[in-house]
Amino acid sequence: MASSYSQEWRSVCDTFRNAQTLSDIESRKDPENDPFRSKYKARDLLKEILTVLKSFDTGETEDDDNDAECQTEEPVDGGKGEACGRRCPGDSNAGIRAAKLGVIEYYLGVNHVETEELSAGEEHLMKCMKLLDRCTITQENVSLCIQARNQLGILWAGRDETEKAQGFLETAESIYIRYMKEDGQPPMDLTEFFVGEEDQLSQQERTKRFELAYTHTLYYLAQVYKNLEQFERAGKYCHSTLQRQLELNQFVPLEWAINAATLSQYYITKTRYMEGRHCLAAASVIAGLAGEVPSEAAAQESEIEYEKREQLRQKRAEIARCWIKYCLNLMQDAKKLLEDNIGELDVDRQAELSRVRRNEEEERERERKSTVLFSSSDTFDSICALEDKVSCIFPLDFEEARAVFLVGQNYVGQAKEYFEMDGHVTDHIEILQDHSALFKVLAFFEEDLERRCKMHKRRVDMLEPICKDLNAQYYLLVCRQLQFELAETYYEMMDLKLAVADRQDDLDAHTVKKFNTLCSASMKYYEKFLDTARSPDGKFPDKLEDEVLRPALVAKFRVARLQSKLISASPTVQIENLSRSLEAYRFVVQYCEENPEARPAVETELELSEEMVSLLPIKINRIRAKIAVN
Amino acid sequence: TTLPLNGNSGDGDAIKVFVRIRPLTEGTGLTTDGDQNLCLTVTSSNTIRLHSKPEPRTFTYDHVADMDTTQEAVFSSVAKNIVESCINGYNGTIFAYGQTGSGKTFTMLGPSECDSFSDDQRGVIPRSFEYLFFLINREVEKSGNLKSFLCKCSFIEIYNEQIYDLLDSASASLFLRENIKKGVFVEGAVEKFVTSAAEAYQVLSMGWRNRRVASTSMNRESSRSHAVFTMTLESKETDREVVNIRSSQLNLVDLAGSERQKDTHAEGSRLKEASSINRSLMCLGQVIMALVDVSNGKTRHICYRDSKLTFLLKDSLGGNAKTYIIANVHPGSKCFGETWSTLQFAQRAKLIKNKAMINEDTQGNVR
Numbered sequence: 001m002a003s004s005y006s007q008e009w010r011s012v013c014d015t016f017r018n019a020q021t022l023s024d025i026e027s028r029k030d031p032e033n034d035p036f037r038s039k040y041k042a043r044d045l046l047k048e049i050l051t052v053l054k055s056f057d058t059g060e061t062e063d064d065d066n067d068a069e070c071q072t073e074e075p076v077d078g079g080k081g082e083a084c085g086r087r088c089p090g091d092s093n094a095g096i097r098a099a100k101l102g103v104i105e106y107y108l109g110v111n112h113v114e115t116e117e118l119s120a121g122e123e124h125l126m127k128c129m130k131l132l133d134r135c136t137i138t139q140e141n142v143s144l145c146i147q148a149r150n151q152l153g154i155l156w157a158g159r160d161e162t163e164k165a166q167g168f169l170e171t172a173e174s175i176y177i178r179y180m181k182e183d184g185q186p187p188m189d190l191t192e193f194f195v196g197e198e199d200q201l202s203q204q205e206r207t208k209r210f211e212l213a214y215t216h217t218l219y220y221l222a223q224v225y226k227n228l229e230q231f232e233r234a235g236k237y238c239h240s241t242l243q244r245q246l247e248l249n250q251f252v253p254l255e256w257a258i259n260a261a262t263l264s265q266y267y268i269t270k271t272r273y274m275e276g277r278h279c280l281a282a283a284s285v286i287a288g289l290a291g292e293v294p295s296e297a298a299a300q301e302s303e304i305e306y307e308k309r310e311q312l313r314q315k316r317a318e319i320a321r322c323w324i325k326y327c328l329n330l331m332q333d334a335k336k337l338l339e340d341n342i343g344e345l346d347v348d349r350q351a352e353l354s355r356v357r358r359n360e361e362e363e364r365e366r367e368r369k370s371t372v373l374f375s376s377s378d379t380f381d382s383i384c385a386l387e388d389k390v391s392c393i394f395p396l397d398f399e400e401a402r403a404v405f406l407v408g409q410n411y412v413g414q415a416k417e418y419f420e421m422d423g424h425v426t427d428h429i430e431i432l433q434d435h436s437a438l439f440k441v442l443a444f445f446e447e448d449l450e451r452r453c454k455m456h457k458r459r460v461d462m463l464e465p466i467c468k469d470l471n472a473q474y475y476l477l478v479c480r481q482l483q484f485e486l487a488e489t490y491y492e493m494m495d496l497k498l499a500v501a502d503r504q505d506d507l508d509a510h511t512v513k514k515f516n517t518l519c520s521a522s523m524k525y526y527e528k529f530l531d532t533a534r535s536p537d538g539k540f541p542d543k544l545e546d547e548v549l550r551p552a553l554v555a556k557f558r559v560a561r562l563q564s565k566l567i568s569a570s571p572t573v574q575i576e577n578l579s580r581s582l583e584a585y586r587f588v589v590q591y592c593e594e595n596p597e598a599r600p601a602v603e604t605e606l607e608l609s610e611e612m613v614s615l616l617p618i619k620i621n622r623i624r625a626k627i628a629v630n
Numbered sequence: 631t632t633l634p635l636n637g638n639s640g641d642g643d644a645i646k647v648f649v650r651i652r653p654l655t656e657g658t659g660l661t662t663d664g665d666q667n668l669c670l671t672v673t674s675s676n677t678i679r680l681h682s683k684p685e686p687r688t689f690t691y692d693h694v695a696d697m698d699t700t701q702e703a704v705f706s707s708v709a710k711n712i713v714e715s716c717i718n719g720y721n722g723t724i725f726a727y728g729q730t731g732s733g734k735t736f737t738m739l740g741p742s743e744c745d746s747f748s749d750d751q752r753g754v755i756p757r758s759f760e761y762l763f764f765l766i767n768r769e770v771e772k773s774g775n776l777k778s779f780l781c782k783c784s785f786i787e788i789y790n791e792q793i794y795d796l797l798d799s800a801s802a803s804l805f806l807r808e809n810i811k812k813g814v815f816v817e818g819a820v821e822k823f824v825t826s827a828a829e830a831y832q833v834l835s836m837g838w839r840n841r842r843v844a845s846t847s848m849n850r851e852s853s854r855s856h857a858v859f860t861m862t863l864e865s866k867e868t869d870r871e872v873v874n875i876r877s878s879q880l881n882l883v884d885l886a887g888s889e890r891q892k893d894t895h896a897e898g899s900r901l902k903e904a905s906s907i908n909r910s911l912m913c914l915g916q917v918i919m920a921l922v923d924v925s926n927g928k929t930r931h932i933c934y935r936d937s938k939l940t941f942l943l944k945d946s947l948g949g950n951a952k953t954y955i956i957a958n959v960h961p962g963s964k965c966f967g968e969t970w971s972t973l974q975f976a977q978r979a980k981l982i983k984n985k986a987m988i989n990e991d992t993q994g995n996v997r
Contacts (some may be wrong), residue, residue, distance in 0.1 A: 154901050157901045231923075258915055262915050262919055266921045325929070473877070
């Protein structure tokens with residue numbers, strides 16, 4: 001570069017630096033009514049540079065319009081970066097010249113896009129690509145090749161041409177991969193063409209900038225795949241983006257942790273617990289890097305400390321909540337595998353699954369593990385240690401389930417510390433609902449019926465007080481959920497007591513009383529739930545809303561069943577209970593007659609209701625006859 | 631005390647959408663003045679055709695009001711029913727949405743600088759106040775003074791996810807909190823008691839003035855902020871020793887100009903860019919969030935909070951309230967892009983409905 005240190009060249013470098021400053025720093029202070037003032041100034045400077053560069057004659061006439069031998073109709077990117085007619089190595093004189101022109105075209109392109117002139121921006125970026133198309137990919141121009149395509153990807157996605165964006169970005173990706181395989185030296189940064197010898201970047205800084213540009217490629221690809229609804233692929237690219245941020249130490253701890261925790265939720269909905277657990281362990285460890293939570297006293301002293309305390313506590317509680325979901329889903333999925341057709345544990349299947357597990361689990365885990373690790377030398381050990389605290393394979397018996405449950409319960413405690421009832425009603429209740437669900441699924445694994453009953457009692461103790469205090473005017477949906485769950489829990493307990501009583505020879509008064517209490521409690525909550533469907537003047541709707549249709553009819557059906565279960569020594573009371581039961585069964589049958597579209601939602605219940613509507617009157621008459629005889 | 635439970639009666643809980651087209655007049659401040667080409671046609675009282683290329687598109691709403699619709703007619707279709715429900719203990723919300731200059735303020739308040747109470751052109755809000763107090767007085771009379779009402783107003787602004795009190799311009803930003811009895815509320819927001827439509831309107835005007843002052847002095851652009859005026863109505867009825875208390879809320883919301891709504895919904899396929907200055911890829915989380923599938927019945931937690939506005943109006947967005955969105959559009963062909971995005975937003979809003987999931991065991995078994 002003969003002209004490198006001439007006066008003229010130095011002034012080109014100064015102009016370039018000014019353009020950068022205008023574009024990046026000055027522009028932030030532009031007035032509202034003239035938002036692009038500095039960007040326009042920067043644009044003029046860049047155009048000046050372009051003119052000067054073109055006047056440096058290298059002996060080749062490389063006019064932009066003079067590329068007859070390079071006629072690809074429209075440079076569609078999407079092939080694997082195989083450009084036509086490579087005529088010069090990228091590090092030759094002609095190559096360097098092309099790269100310099102390309103850099104300026106690139107910045108002009110970005111400038112036009114930023115000032116909302118997309119077509120002109122596209123033209124400059126395409127010119128930049130064309131200039132480089134004639135050169136092999138080298139240290140000098142690889143970074144520019146990738147960044148120009150990143151920009152074109154953004155541009156085309158903005159125009160709703162997602163496939164076109166995908167082409168540019170995938171090419172950028174393959175250029176990176178090829179360069180790293182064939183060369184791998186830290187490449188030059190775009191700005192380095194226009195600085196003096198003394199301002200060249202360090203190898204480390206070059207690598208950092210280059211790798212960041214590629215991280216952006218992956219980040220944009222993740223979005224493109226999401227927009228194309230290729231979710232699996234998008235998930236993979238999100239994962240890679242996170243992984244690179246960690247490797248290259250280019251991340252904000254709390255933000256990274258929350259993103260990893262969110263990704264864990266993606267994996268658990270896809271039943272990929274190993275990956276889910278890995279994300280969560282990484283999230284917890286990285287969130288720990290964000291520092292200590294300032295004390296309450298410190299938070300009261302200063303606004304900044306308050307903000308920091310709030311942020312840290314909230315984000316860590318959020319991660320705890322993701323852990324709860326992990327434990328809950330793991331147990332619920334295991335339950336689905338193990339239950340028979342009446343929802344009880346199937347011992348044959350349990351044995352079979354244990355056998356299968358011994359044979360293949362370890363092998364499969366080894367295989368998959370290699371593909372998912374978030375590796376960063378400082379955090380690797382802590383992440384693994386945290387992973388070891390909870391299993392990622394389905395629990396198959398009570399002991400295994402309990403281990404998962406306890407981890408979940410521990411996170412419930414952590415989450416509740418921040419999401420207190422007063423101030424965070426919705427969040428707090430959601431956490432309690434999860435806690436209740438953890439107990440519920442643990443009860444499935446418990447063989448002892450009395451102990452199982454105690455677990456359900458814990459659920460009642462948790463939810464009942466809130467259900468009483470919660471204002472249904474503002475929390476109608478939550479109220480409905482709680483009422484229904486409480487009704488079901490009491491119902492479950494009633495069933496368990498019945499099963500226990502069946503093993504005893506005769507029922508003592510205490511057991512009978514207990515049983516009737518559970519029945520009444522369950523009925524009470526079903527009725528409360530049904531009341532929420534009434535209009536303000538107490539009328540039950542002729543037509544139920546879609547979302548309450550099934551629950552409401554199920555509630556009616558259960559009430560009918562509970563009424564008939566009540567134990568009483570007095571025949572008159574028996575008749576009363578059975579008549580009420582009949583009334584509720586009739587309601588279900590009648591509703592489905594008037595609204596046939598409701599039938600599929602409650603098929604089983606309806607069939608039984610119809611049966612009971614014909615049977616109960618006979619039963620009632622039999623008792624009546626008995627009374628008459630006595 | 632007993633509270634009425636707002637059971638959803640029929641279509642009461644779907645969000646309703648009213649589209650209003652402003653007339654082409656000079657001086658709107660938009661760059662369309664003098665342009666007589668229209669980009670849309672009203673094809674019936676609930677459909678509108680947008681002259682898009684290659685094919686025109688037709689949108690359907692609950693109501694489409696053309697250029698010569700009167701203020702009175704807008705009030706009757708949108709607000710009358712909501713105000714009546716408020717008296718009966720339902721919560722109600724009216725949103726105004728549209729690009730700056732599409733007639734939002736005119737629809738909600740009326741022409742600027744008019745004495746709203748005598749002007750025939752007064753907007754939805756003053757008319758709602760009048761009607762509300764007319765109904766209150768009628769109820770009180772009907773009950774022979776056994777029924778009494780208490781009415782308080784608050785007025786806040788949400789700018790850049792910060793909450794400001796428009797009735798107390800000296801206050802710093804406020805927080806949203808939840809309480810088991812009161813639902814979601816803005817902690818520390820001033821509440822002013824009002825006993826007539828005129829008083830309510832005074833409170834509103836004062837807040838509106840503060841909004842303008844704040845936007846010039848504190849760099850808060852009012853076209854970028856949402857303003858929420860809330861009226862809490864409590865009624866007390868004494869009926870033979872039993873005291874029956876009902877309370878309800880009426881929210882009147884002026885949403886930020888739609889051209890400023892750079893949210894994911896308005897942007898469609900645009901990519902979130904990573905700034906090289908900042909090490910963070912801010913929106914990666916939102917991309918991941920979109921991947922988390924809700925449909926397979928798994929329970930999961932999403933760490934990204936609702937915006938302050940949606941959280942504050944949780945009730946209104948499906949479930950427990952009557953909600954109307956007024957989408958204002960400008961018919962000039964130069965506004966085509968904004969008009970299209972407003973119409974799309976309004977269409978999507980129709981779909982917002984709280985999924986009242988009742989966690990029933992999917993076990994179809996009956997034991």
